[in-house]
Amino acid sequence: EIVMTQSPATLSLSPGERATLSCRASQSVTSSFLSWYQQKPGQAPRLLIYGASTRATGIPARFSGSGSGTDFTLTISSLQPEDSAVYYCQQDNSLPPTFGGGTRVEIK
Amino acid sequence: QVQLQESGPGLVEPSETLSLTCTVSGGSLNNAYWAWIRQPAGKGLDYIGRIYSSGSLYYNPSLKSRVTMSIDMSKNRFSLEMSSVTAADTAVYFCAHYKQYCTAGNGGNCFRYFDLWGRGTLVTVSP
Numbered sequence: 001e002i003v004m005t006q007s008p009a010t011l012s013l014s015p016g017e018r019a020t021l022s023c024r025a026s027q028s029v030t031s032s033f034l035s036w037y038q039q040k041p042g043q044a045p046r047l048l049i050y051g052a053s054t055r056a057t058g059i060p061a062r063f064s065g066s067g068s069g070t071d072f073t074l075t076i077s078s079l080q081p082e083d084s085a086v087y088y089c090q091q092d093n094s095l096p097p098t099f100g101g102g103t104r105v106e107i108k
Numbered sequence: 109q110v111q112l113q114e115s116g117p118g119l120v121e122p123s124e125t126l127s128l129t130c131t132v133s134g135g136s137l138n139n140a141y142w143a144w145i146r147q148p149a150g151k152g153l154d155y156i157g158r159i160y161s162s163g164s165l166y167y168n169p170s171l172k173s174r175v176t177m178s179i180d181m182s183k184n185r186f187s188l189e190m191s192s193v194t195a196a197d198t199a200v201y202f203c204a205h206y207k208q209y210c211t212a213g214n215g216g217n218c219f220r221y222f223d224l225w226g227r228g229t230l231v232t233v234s235p
Binding site: 002012037043047054095096101 | 140166225
């Protein structure tokens with residue numbers, strides 16, 4: 001199965017700063033099969049980005065995704081207090097679908 | 109809008125069978141994939157498997173020998189059974205809608221992702 005590795009494990013930034021989250025796959029992933037999710041404590045994950053770069057319905061424009069092959073990035077252009085959460089990447093290029101271990105974003 | 113809600117026992121004894129149901133409201137199960145994903149406390153997300161409205165199945169090979177999924181179109185719900193559970197199966201279990209589609213035309217792209225999730229239900233395996 002494809003192993004997804006996310007870095008850093010934790011990111012601590014101030015409001016208004018730019019957050020850059022990395023996701024690396026153990027094998028090449030077709031971009032259209034790479035997604036990002038946001039999970040807040042006690043809640044279900046929420047789809048943020050699919051197809052590596054397409055925002056899901058209702059997701060603010062400060063969230064953007066990029067990348068190809070084995071390296072993908074989620075960028076939050078200007079952090080807001082409500083962005084405090086764990087972010088997961090997920091591949092669906094080959095079975096079984098797999099998730100990264102997550103990056104926790106903390107707002108100072 | 110479509111909502112998913114998991115239900116089932118919160119406590120299961122070791123070696124017994126875990127049984128959960130996901131009820132879908134505000135929409136139909138037709139022509140769609142439905143999935144189960146779990147999350148041990150403080151850890152990441154693990155894919156269990158999925159079922160199509162026709163009954164077609166895929167299970168994660170790591171759990172395949174213990175997992176059974178089914179779907180009940182008349183009650184608009186789908187279910188998960190996991191046998192011979194141990195403490196390692198203690199987790200929050202989520203049901204989700206799995207969207208898979210391709211755009212039309214030459215050079216069309218295909219996409220796959222989980223776009224709707226239930227709130228999750230905690231299942232603890234303990235005597």
